[in-house]
Amino acid sequence: MENRLFDFISKYISLTEDEKSALLSLDLFRTVKKGTILLKEGQQSKESYFVLKGCIRTYYILDGEEKTTAFYTEMEALTPPCVINKTPSEYYVSCIEDSILLVSNSDTEAEMNSKFPKFELMCRKLSEELLAKERIDFDEFKTSSPEERYLNLLQKRPDLIQRVPQHQLASYLGIKPQSLSRLRARILEKDKR
Amino acid sequence: MENRLFDFISKYISLTEDEKSALLSLDLFRTVKKGTILLKEGQQSKESYFVLKGCIRTYYILDGEEKTTAFYTEMEALTPPCVINKTPSEYYVSCIEDSILLVSNSDTEAEMNSKFPKFELMCRKLSEELLAKERIDFDEFKTSSPEERYLNLLQKRPDLIQRVPQHQLASYLGIKPQSLSRLRARILEKDKR
DNA sequence: ATAACTCGTTCACTTAAGTTAAGTAATGAA
DNA sequence: TTCATTACTTAACTTAAGTGAACGAGTTAT
Numbered sequence: 042m043e044n045r046l047f048d049f050i051s052k053y054i055s056l057t058e059d060e061k062s063a064l065l066s067l068d069l070f071r072t073v074k075k076g077t078i079l080l081k082e083g084q085q086s087k088e089s090y091f092v093l094k095g096c097i098r099t100y101y102i103l104d105g106e107e108k109t110t111a112f113y114t115e116m117e118a119l120t121p122p123c124v125i126n127k128t129p130s131e132y133y134v135s136c137i138e139d140s141i142l143l144v145s146n147s148d149t150e151a152e153m154n155s156k157f158p159k160f161e162l163m164c165r166k167l168s169e170e171l172l173a174k175e176r177i178d179f180d181e182f183k184t185s186s187p188e189e190r191y192l193n194l195l196q197k198r199p200d201l202i203q204r205v206p207q208h209q210l211a212s213y214l215g216i217k218p219q220s221l222s223r224l225r226a227r228i229l230e231k232d233k234r
Numbered sequence: 235m236e237n238r239l240f241d242f243i244s245k246y247i248s249l250t251e252d253e254k255s256a257l258l259s260l261d262l263f264r265t266v267k268k269g270t271i272l273l274k275e276g277q278q279s280k281e282s283y284f285v286l287k288g289c290i291r292t293y294y295i296l297d298g299e300e301k302t303t304a305f306y307t308e309m310e311a312l313t314p315p316c317v318i319n320k321t322p323s324e325y326y327v328s329c330i331e332d333s334i335l336l337v338s339n340s341d342t343e344a345e346m347n348s349k350f351p352k353f354e355l356m357c358r359k360l361s362e363e364l365l366a367k368e369r370i371d372f373d374e375f376k377t378s379s380p381e382e383r384y385l386n387l388l389q390k391r392p393d394l395i396q397r398v399p400q401h402q403l404a405s406y407l408g409i410k411p412q413s414l415s416r417l418r419a420r421i422l423e424k425d426k427r
Numbered sequence: 428a429t430a431a432c433t434c435g436t437t438c439a440c441t442t443a444a445g446t447t448a449a450g451t452a453a454t455g456a457a
Numbered sequence: 458t459t460c461a462t463t464a465c466t467t468a469a470c471t472t473a474a475g476t477g478a479a480c481g482a483g484t485t486a487t
Binding site: 170 | 294303304314315318319324347351354355357358361362363364365366367368369371375376377405406
């Protein structure tokens with residue numbers, strides 16, 4: 042697991058052995074059981090998550106209904122907005138598979154960043170990259186229909202369709218579970234012809 | 235205009251007079267006429283934009299149709315994904331009002347960042363904040379209907395509805411111009427009752 | 428001044444998503 | 458095992474967005 046982390050980091054900066062052990066000494070790895078809720082609505086957390094193995098999702102409860110808006114899988118990072126804005130969380134984060142996460146605290150992070158300017162650089166690069174990616178994803182969502190979104194997902198993250206319950210996928214695609222069922226039946230019908 | 239910039243920066247870091255003049259000496263301000271295209275599809279640009287006054291928009295041309303996905307107005311920043319990923323641009327950026335922009339080059343930026351670690355810090359903070367904001371916007375979009383999105387925009391950015399053509403607003407809301415017209419008529423009808 | 432465009436709106440029609448309800452299969456707890 | 462709950466699908470009906478066409482108002486070009 043440590044190596045998966047260092048491989049990831051090496052895409053942004055190169056670490057000396059000392060820096061690697063400084064990072065490991067923070068003891069950030071955590072194994073989390075499926076179903077664990079990592080963050081609740083209203084909480085004021087300072088934790089960021091990096092998924093080494095497994096899957097976590099973010100969801101809102103609006104009018105008593107769960108609305109899933111994102112999934113984070115292997116080598117993906119989530120810093121909830123409440124951590125950045127220092128406000129109570131608008132949403133929940135839960136673990137939908139037994140997972141291995143790297144859980145960091147924004148205070149510890151700030152400390153690391155000021156001790157090792159390299160980390161600051163990595164954080165900037167990473168968040169710039171994630172911002173660019175998020176905007177592209179948003180643009181694709183805006184410019185396509187539910188059916189196109191589903192087909193697009195099938196291309197880009199086929200694993201998600203296997204590992205995630207349909208009703209969570211549906212709200213991730215911005216539609217109701219019944220519509221997702223129908224839409225898939227429609228596609229199958231087309232394929233047959 | 236310089237003061238608007240420094241006020242903005244002061245939300246993230248504090249600058250000495252020397253640093254301020256170092257920044258000004260880069261001569262980044264640019265006045266741009268309405269209609270100017272700042273970035274074209276396929277181009278490999280290194281420019282980022284910060285809007286001091288005016289409005290710019292990003293749009294794709296898909297199947298010969300313009301799809302507007304974002305507007306950036308006063309005190310908002312855009313670094314196109316092609317700058318981050320060093321790939322040809324997927325979209326266009328154009329200026330929809332006479333504007334005053336701060337246009338920076340990613341090479342110059344990198345130089346500033348390494349010369350003044352403070353800038354690096356500001357860039358990290360800013361992009362983390364923008365990422366959090368973008369994710370919230372995306373979540374809101376996913377979890378609401380076109381009508382709700384319009385009403386939401388009316389609350390959050392009432393200026394946009396005034397200054398931007400309807401057909402651009404429509405695709406920004408993920409619908410066709412005809413649907414936006416109808417939707418507005420529907421809302422007016424409801425208000426009357 | 429006139430013609431050609433663009434923009435916004437409206438209308439009739441089509442298509443697809445939302446809603447409500449029902450049924451079956453799978454999962455979990457007692 | 459049985460009972461209860463949850464997940465997924467299907468269907469009938471409603472609602473709203475997409476489509477194609479037409480219109481008037483305002484703009485630009487000739």
